[in-house]
Amino acid sequence: MAELEQKSTSVGAIEADINATRDRLAATIDELAFRAQPKEIARREVASVKASLYAATHTPEGDLRVERVAAIGAAVAAVLGLVIWRRTRD
Incomplete structure (x- = not known):
């Protein structure tokens, strides 16, 4: 009888472990589906560009790097000037 009770506890523990694993996998799939949405990808890219621009134009202390x-x-002015010059030539 003790063996049967021990096995049922083991089976119950295994079932609980399977259910917990299933829940973790479902949460992971939901997170991956969210991250793969085009709006979310675009949001992350915009945030990345903003962070890069801020890092390029500010010192670690937060001061503006005027020379950059x-x-x-x-x-930007040179590129715009080139574009305008080419359009007026044609």
Whole structure:
């Protein structure tokens, strides 16, 4: 009788473990499905670009790196000037 009770406890523990594993897997699948949504991917990409831009234009203390901002502005102005010049030539 003690063996039967021990086996049923083992079976119960195994079933509980299977159910817990199933719940973890379901949560993982839900998280992966959420992460794969185009809106979520776009949101993460925008956040990444913002963080990169902030890191490129600010010091670790949070101060603005004026020389980098000026260089970026000059590059944008040069590209815009080139685009405008090419359009007026055609």
